[in-house]
Amino acid sequence: MNLMMLLEMAASGFPDRVAVTCGDEHLTYAELFSAAGAAAAEIRAAGVERAALLDTSNPALPVGLFAAAWAGVPFVPLNYRLTGDELDRLIEQTTPCHLVTDAPRAASLGGREGVLAHECASYLARARAGAKLEAEWNMDPEEIAILLFTSGTTGPPKAAVLRHKHLVSYILGSVEYGSADEDAAGLVCVPPYHIAGMAAIASSVYSGRRIVQLPNFDADAWIDLVAKERVTNAFVVPTMLTRIVDAIEARGGVELPSLRALSYGGGKMPQPVIERAMKLFPDTTDFTNAYGLTETSSTLTVLGPDDHRVAANSDDPDVRRRLSSVGCALPTVEIEIRDEDGKAVAPGVRGEIHVRGEQVSGEYLGKGTQVGSDGFFPTRDGGWLDADGYLFLEGRVDDIIVRGGENMSPGEIEDVLIEHDAVADCAVVGVPDEQWGEAVAAAIVLKDGKSVAPDALRDYVKERLRSSRAPQHIVFRDELPYNETGKLLRRVVRADLAEVAN
Numbered sequence: 311m312n313l314m315m316l317l318e319m320a321a322s323g324f325p326d327r328v329a330v331t332c333g334d335e336h337l338t339y340a341e342l343f344s345a346a347g348a349a350a351a352e353i354r355a356a357g358v359e360r361a362a363l364l365d366t367s368n369p370a371l372p373v374g375l376f377a378a379a380w381a382g383v384p385f386v387p388l389n390y391r392l393t394g395d396e397l398d399r400l401i402e403q404t405t406p407c408h409l410v411t412d413a414p415r416a417a418s419l420g421g422r423e424g425v426l427a428h429e430c431a432s433y434l435a436r437a438r439a440g441a442k443l444e445a446e447w448n449m450d451p452e453e454i455a456i457l458l459f460t461s462g463t464t465g466p467p468k469a470a471v472l473r474h475k476h477l478v479s480y481i482l483g484s485v486e487y488g489s490a491d492e493d494a495a496g497l498v499c500v501p502p503y504h505i506a507g508m509a510a511i512a513s514s515v516y517s518g519r520r521i522v523q524l525p526n527f528d529a530d531a532w533i534d535l536v537a538k539e540r541v542t543n544a545f546v547v548p549t550m551l552t553r554i555v556d557a558i559e560a561r562g563g564v565e566l567p568s569l570r571a572l573s574y575g576g577g578k579m580p581q582p583v584i585e586r587a588m589k590l591f592p593d594t595t596d597f598t599n600a601y602g603l604t605e606t607s608s609t610l611t612v613l614g615p616d617d618h619r620v621a622a623n624s625d626d627p628d629v630r631r632r633l634s635s636v637g638c639a640l641p642t643v644e645i646e647i648r649d650e651d652g653k654a655v656a657p658g659v660r661g662e663i664h665v666r667g668e669q670v671s672g673e674y675l676g677k678g679t680q681v682g683s684d685g686f687f688p689t690r691d692g693g694w695l696d697a698d699g700y701l702f703l704e705g706r707v708d709d710i711i712v713r714g715g716e717n718m719s720p721g722e723i724e725d726v727l728i729e730h731d732a733v734a735d736c737a738v739v740g741v742p743d744e745q746w747g748e749a750v751a752a753a754i755v756l757k758d759g760k761s762v763a764p765d766a767l768r769d770y771v772k773e774r775l776r777s778s779r780a781p782q783h784i785v786f787r788d789e790l791p792y793n794e795t796g797k798l799l800r801r802v803v804r805a806d807l808a809e810v811a812n
Contacts, residue, residue, distance in 0.1 A: 330369050582728065
């Protein structure tokens with residue numbers, strides 16, 4: 311098993327079909343295959359241990375991904391938004407490496423020991439013009455395909471190890487070869503260092519879908535690119551979808567008839583946002599919510615198009631609530647919710663999400679595997695399953711608030727607050743409290759033109775949950791802190807609200 315087998319099948323099956331579009335630049339599947347081979351020859355000649363990319367999404371990304379697989383070295387997409395010490399720490403863990411980056415960074419990083427830096431445009435030009443590497447690639451499934459640094463929302467980034475067996479098993483278990491129509495085009499706007507970006511390339515190649523790249527996300531640019539390139543499929547994180555919905559409403563509506571399927575994931579999706587999106591995209595028949603982790607090679611659960619339609623049209627509150635779930639496990643994945651003692655709990659009971667499957671890595675560079683002897687990986691995400699197997703997320707287990715010995719889920723309280731007519735976004739955290747140990751605090755973003763008193767929000771929570779869950783401290787903010795991949799920076803919210811509480 312090797313990622314290159316996906317590209318080889320695509321290049322053999324539909325060589326003249328366009329594989330990648332970025333602005334005015336295009337690569338067919340045959341050209342992508344040839345460029346990957348030439349780039350692999352360059353990597354092998356350099357005698358390095360890793361191939362890294364430090365840049366926005368562009369054609370060098372798929373070329374570099376498959377070239378690394380061909381050359382038999384891990385591919386390492388680095389966060390181009392980092393500077394200074396943070397970037398230095400990642401590069402130290404990546405050397406000796408063949409690094410593709412922008413011109414200024416190629417000049418500044420090229421002099422470092424163990425770093426062979428190449429400017430992106432010239433690298434891509436050499437790959438497109440060079441001779442294809444004739445040697446076969448290694449089919450050892452245990453070889454490392456990608457080293458992907460985690461977002462570091464709760465600590466320093468760690469390099470998740472994804473081996474070829476993990477990624478290929480995920481693709482083979484979730485995508486049908488050559489299933490995309492000739493006019494199918496998938497818009498990729500998540501950054502290269504996001505697992506969804508890697509999975510989108512692999513799944514698009516195997517299905518034969520054209521990859522349309524948006525180097526830097528902007529809601530209006532996203533809308534315009536969907537229309538220009540007649541995009542049929544797109545994936546966004548929740549914060550992106552929120553901005554897209556706002557932009558469409560600001561335009562008074564937009565017609566995007568080509569967009570048949572819209573997938574979202576990477577964070578918790580407020581139910582009101584997806585309900586608005588489903589109304590604003592009348593031609594989009596397939597909405598899909600996907601939940602997964604870097605350590606699990608992307609998607610674990612899916613709330614599919616039929617689930618969206620049934621939930622949106624149901625009068626049963628339990629069924630309608632599934633719009634805020636992440637759906638059910640893929641056929642190749644097992645999920646258990648476990649308590650603090652590691653024992654599986656019944657449906658409806660909250661706990662930590664554990665997952666098992668061939669695509670699950672759970673391994674970090676230099677730190678070994680976190681997968682248990684039973685094959686289950688503890689995700690550190692909290693949640694619960696309903697009686698029909700639908701998974702509901704409630705944030706990180708470490709975010710649980712302990713008030714007077716009572717454990718409280720921030721997600722449970724956030725679910726109630728976001729339903730208030732005046733609330734656009736919210737974050738609930740625990741802050742130090744002398745009497746109770748921790749107190750419930752909430753940061754609230756109001757909808758435009760709306761207002762609400764703190765006491766009214768407390769009463770709103772009390773009416774729907776027990777009174778102990780009503781936020782003791784409430785602050786209003788213009789926006790909440792998210793990282794570029796849509797993860798709420800809860801530690802930043804906690805520090806902000808701790809100052810208010812004191």
